[in-house]
Amino acid sequence: MMKPVMTSAQVKQAELEWARANQGDTWPLMVNAAHSFVTQFMPKLRGQNVLLVVGAGNNGGDGYYIGALLRQAKIKVTLVAPLGLPKVGIDAERAYQYFLQQGGQVIGDLADLTEPARFTITIDALFGSGLSRALSGTALQAILWLKELDTDIYAVDIPSGLNADTGLPMPIALCAKATHSFIAYKSGTLTAQGPSHCGQLSLDTLSVATSSTWHYQPEVCLPRRTGNTYKSEHGGVNVLGGQPHMMGAALIAAAAALKSGAGKVWLHCEPMFYASALSLAPEIMLQDSSQTAAQSLSDKIKWVIGPGLGRDGRGVDMLAQMFASISALQTQAPKTPEAPTHYGVLDADALRWLAKSGHTATGWVLTPHEGEAAALLAWPIAQVQQDRIAAVQALSERYQTCVVLKGAGSLVCDMSQSEHALVFCHHGSPAMATPGMGDCLAGIIAALMAQGLNAYNAAITGVNWHGQIGAKLAKQQRIVLASDIIAQLPFAAD
Template identity: 50%
Template sequence: MGIVCTVQDVQQLEREWASDHDGSTWGLMVAASQSFVARFQADFAGRRVLVVAGNGNNGGDGFYIAKLLLEQDVKVSVATPLGLPPDNIDAFRACQEYQAAGGQMDEHLESAEADLLVDALFGVGLNRPLSGKALVTVTRINRLNLPVYAVDIPSGLHAQTGVCQPVAVHACATHTFIAYKPGQLTAAGPALCGELTLDSLGIQSTSSWRYARAFEPCLPARQGATHKAEHGNLHVVGGLKNMAGAAIITATSALNAGAGRVFLHCHELGHAAALARAPELMTRDVQRLLEEPPEGTYVIGPGMGMSSLAMQLWQVLLPKAKGVMDADALRLLAAQPVPVSGWVLTPHESEAAALLGVTSADIKADRLDSAQELASKYQTTVVLKGAGTIVATTEDIRFCYAGAPEMSTPGMGDCLAGIIGSLIAQGLLPEQAAVAGVNWHAHLGAKLARRQRIVLASDIIPLLKQIPDLAD
């Protein structure tokens, strides 16, 4: 797990570091540049490197990186499309040292022949839309079609929200410093950063936010004399008339994720299809839940619809059960918003918008803030699905292992809901189950995406039975 800090907190840590070093951040720039060169030394060796340097201190990193590469006899040149830095910041000194080492500069990107590009145009402090030369430069970098290695963050990516401003450099790799930033881990961040690595530069943060850099299993194990009932009862409620598929996906994923017994409460038209898919499931008439809901963990919502029966089921289960609320159950909650402590909410952006009474565009504009607001409003654990899934509670944030765009297929959320519900039924706390479930689901999907054009929920479900393969 890597530490995540807001941009403001990172800037404060830099100021504190400077106050302990005679008020200067020069040593930090040098350390960051050395770390960047060391990280990609093998990639740069024997290749022509073009560094695109801005006129701020991120550009200073670029100048010093170029100087270090010159000292290693790497063929390097620097483009300064935004001009040179002013003489009152560290970047000016870095520029002078690069020139003193014999470095060459040119305002035009196209002037240098290069095999790869180092993006040192803008850093994490960028908080305004690009315009003029900056907008043109980022667009040209992407059109060069070169492998791009970003210093701290791809230029044009908002470090707090992960939103492009309005365009951003598409990097194959990013080496960031001090801590991960939220915008690198959600929205457009995971796709634009490429392979993301961190060097804290020896600076310690007190932030409790964490990022799962890889899947680290914390799945319930079975030991000794045991019985299926000791591994949790999970009740999947949904699949009303003509919508059985979603509930069947949820139930089969829960079964394969290890729940001891899985009961599928759906319309009777779905029973035969469910048993044909997984005869280990136990089917129940959904109407019986209105009488006395059995004990256990629940996943409610997949394929439930918005009928009067769905509303009755939601109203009966809400105060009596705990577990996962997904899909149509979230729409019902949005219509009658109340705190739902003990439930894990798993909205995608449209459902999150309904829950907060805003638009999907509002959610996309700041996924982190939206996840925090949802957790606060509903006083529970929230899984805000999408690129760079966020798990939020009233006290904490977890940025989860990224999946793959090939996973954008029907039923994927139903599969995730079943996994999380299964882990809760097996004894994990809701937040633990949410983080473990999201990371497990994303890990499997990402592995499949390396050899498949699309990844379906039905591709992931069989793999849940296997011992997790952590090989890259």
């Protein structure tokens, strides 16, 4: 099921529109959010000594009401408001008064806490999604103090200090064990450093209607095999890459395509590598790359070009010829029925070639990491890192195709889609930061395209499948290799 993702400004607007339809009152949303948070974490909170840290805004208001509910549930809770009390007349002030009515007391300074080591859980309601300036002064000191406290942190809507739109700390942020969000996921919780700061994410929309074209879509729906079938009905994948010192990249992509369900897989390489390829996967078919024809384009056969391709030589020449053939097909009038509209995946060195070529890449899935994205856009890499969402949208616009921006919280964007143009893929693990992981993903996506998924859905499904396998393996392994992922691909997705 797709779940909405929004910027902080869009969430604010959704709240205002909800209020207009409900007597202009946002108080019920605060009450419902507090009840939702307590319900979500009650099994963790019972019997614990809870430190509740609240801000002076409406995120702090959620915290005050949460504190009142915890007192009603007979849970030990100590509430600290290091940034001062809420302004009179806002929902947060009303929640503060309700907390006092339930017998709660407010401590004004974290330094006034006695025996901070007694706390086992911290509830973070200090800053909400509206934080837009770098932290300083008391706010910065409060977060530094909390980061030193040895407790599990449960964040209300977003961990304090995290930019809700970009996923960047400002300049530091709390690292939560779990984060419970409201109305929509905030874009910054799902990409860049957001996933590592948010922990386990959950969402309650509070029944607020949203109209975002950004979504979090965690499901993996793989092509099904039924009835009387044979391998040719499941498409094929050609893998072109593998310079002598980088042959492993092409082998990884080919093996991933094979085990992701492509009916046939051809590896185009120098004959000296045939034995290595057959020892890895004897089902792979082999072709001398010097004999590869650039015109080998059809609707059922997809390409992976780039892993280990190198930046000059026969592979790059063939890539240029292929783009010339595609341009001829696209300008052909009338188009022949068998002319393909989706060609496969460009990765690694093929992206470096594309960045210099001046071509668009309609019909290809581009799978850059941040460095390759910077080259494709002629941006400094820091600009990509500071706003991954803007970068992936610019890539899709510039190259007129579907783009996967890899990294923590991978993004899939196709601006040609009428809706759901940007999908956040939250799964994955730092354990996957190993050689060949991108080559593996390229092979998976191409195999899904060969089996009938369009480029956009193949990219979303491939990224989620790849990430979920890696995250599952990371629960038992400190390091996850591409070969570990490939070994799990024949099994059913979770």
